[in-house]
Amino acid sequence: MTNPEIERIKTALPGWVEAGKPFASEGKVASYIPELSKAPKEALGIALISKDGETIAAGDADLSFTMQSISKVFTLILALMDNGEELVFSKVGMEPTGDNFNSMLKLELVRPGIPFNPLINAGAITVSSLIEGADAADKSARILHFFKELAANDCLDYDMAVYRSESETGDLNRSMAYLLKDNGVLNGSVDDVLDVYFRHCSINVRCADLARMALVLACDGTDPLTGQTLIPRRYVQIAKTFMTTCGMYNASGEFAIQVGLPAKSGVSGGILTLVPGRFGIGIVGPALNAKGNSRAGVRLLETMSQELDWSMF
Numbered sequence: 386m387t388n389p390e391i392e393r394i395k396t397a398l399p400g401w402v403e404a405g406k407p408f409a410s411e412g413k414v415a416s417y418i419p420e421l422s423k424a425p426k427e428a429l430g431i432a433l434i435s436k437d438g439e440t441i442a443a444g445d446a447d448l449s450f451t452m453q454s455i456s457k458v459f460t461l462i463l464a465l466m467d468n469g470e471e472l473v474f475s476k477v478g479m480e481p482t483g484d485n486f487n488s489m490l491k492l493e494l495v496r497p498g499i500p501f502n503p504l505i506n507a508g509a510i511t512v513s514s515l516i517e518g519a520d521a522a523d524k525s526a527r528i529l530h531f532f533k534e535l536a537a538n539d540c541l542d543y544d545m546a547v548y549r550s551e552s553e554t555g556d557l558n559r560s561m562a563y564l565l566k567d568n569g570v571l572n573g574s575v576d577d578v579l580d581v582y583f584r585h586c587s588i589n590v591r592c593a594d595l596a597r598m599a600l601v602l603a604c605d606g607t608d609p610l611t612g613q614t615l616i617p618r619r620y621v622q623i624a625k626t627f628m629t630t631c632g633m634y635n636a637s638g639e640f641a642i643q644v645g646l647p648a649k650s651g652v653s654g655g656i657l658t659l660v661p662g663r664f665g666i667g668i669v670g671p672a673l674n675a676k677g678n679s680r681a682g683v684r685l686l687e688t689m690s691q692e693l694d695w696s697m698f
């Protein structure tokens with residue numbers, strides 16, 4: 386039986402992507418991690434996977450890129466699976482900050498000095514320290530294994546050039562980690578925690594990988610294509626709530642109004658989003674707006690949400 390929504394998307398998607406592409410010229414490719422500056426500025430690609438396994442892709446969907454902050458959603462879920470809610474939320478809060486993703490302002494200003502939420506850099510570095518494992522290498526291996534399961538792609542791996550580029554230049558994150566350690570939030574070696582963090586940020590994906598990971602969230606933790614439950618429903622609920630309130634950083638309110646879907650962006654230009662119960666979606670568009678979100682990617686999602694009446698609100 387044909388699904389009219391899927392048929393509509395198949396017909397209209399190439400045009401929506403073409404209409405979104407020019408918006409990339411308003412954005413800038415991230416360069417504070419030097420290796421990221423090599424990404425093609427004008428690119429825009431998207432892949433959607435429906436709960437019945439239908440994949441629709443358009444534009445530069447085959448471009449590979451690093452997950453960056455998108456990985457934070459899934460390390461949070463793994464930390465919750467490893468430690469439970471009580472421990473995780475004794476170390477990170479549940480509130481948006483209104484600040485930039487790499488700000489450490491509130492760590493000093495607001496007592497008790499724990500990160501406001503797990504999706505800002507300070508929060509995600511803290512979450513990395515909560516992943517179970519014998520050492521940093523073991524923790525990273527567990528994260529990569531979990532991501533491979535969620536993406537149903539055994540070939541996922543690190544982009545070592547991006548990993549090295551961030552390790553060599555990540556002094557702001559390093560200073561944040563030391564402050565967190567002094568605040569009693571991080572235990573153990575700062576270098577080890579940052580190694581886990583930089584590695585999961587540098588996991589290489591394509592739009593279809595993000596779409597498949599998002600589909601698991603869209604279906605409350607069960608991969609509808611294998612029937613396997615990969616995440617407890619409660620942790621999916623927590624992750625989707627953070628995506629809605631903090632996933633697009635200090636543009637999350639605007640995104641909730643204009644698009645109205647849980648989403649997470651990364652500084653390499655990726656966006657992972659989902660339509661509850663229906664689709665997982667992965668997007669790439671390396672040129673970023675001033676808040677660090679893909680300029681053309683956000684525009685494409687605004688169009689799709691309006692055309693397909695996708696807002697949850």
Ligand code: DON
Nearest residue numbers: 453454486586650651652677
């Ligand atoms: O820690 C960083 O700065 C990067 N590895 C990730 C930041 C990021 O993706 C923020 N995205 N908008």
